[in-house]
Amino acid sequence: MASTSKFPARHVLIGTLAALSLAAGAAPALAEAGIRILMNEAKIVKLARPADTIVVGNPQIADASVQDATTLVLTGRGFGVTNIVVLDLDGAPIVDEQIYVARQDTKSVRVYRRAEVQTLSCTPYCESSYKSDAERLSESEMGASQ
Known part of the structure; x- marks a missing residue:
């Protein structure tokens, strides 16, 4: 039997997918208020x-x-x-x-060489950036997990 709806099924499907993607994108933002x-x-x-x-x-x-x-x-x-x-x-x-x-993600690049991770600050030229103890620890853990 043919559909008698004014809205074709694909339009309803596209609308539903768009609404779900918007809702999914909003959930992390609400969960991470602070x-x-x-x-x-x-x-x-x-x-x-x-x-x-x-x-x-x-x-x-x-x-x-x-x-x-x-x-x-x-x-x-x-x-x-x-x-x-x-x-x-x-x-x-x-x-x-x-x-x-x-971590500051803008204007920075991470270079992975086997177990070594190097973070470069690119403002505008890429140079080695200052690393705090927490950053050194984080990069060594990233290298060890690969």
Whole structure:
């Protein structure tokens, strides 16, 4: 029996696939809401009210410095995910967020030679970039896993 729908089946299929791909793309963005910092870079965080206590889950991943009672400076120290909790004088939370620290991917190139990994900073010419202890460890682990 022929279809009597105004919309051919392929248009419905294409529309459904487009909606699913949009939904799939939005899910990771929602799941990773939080504070994003690049390795070896700082980010200023303004607080709604003065802070009394600041706790970073893993200070090897991110560090918090107090600029004043309502301003923090977060610095990416190592790759990964940790959290930050900021409490006011009464112990009420001001901030309770995940911190994601990632490598600077733009203007950089990684060269793999067997077990050796070299990262080049290309701004505009490619040269060996400074590596923190966390970056050296990450690159040695990448080389060992190959």
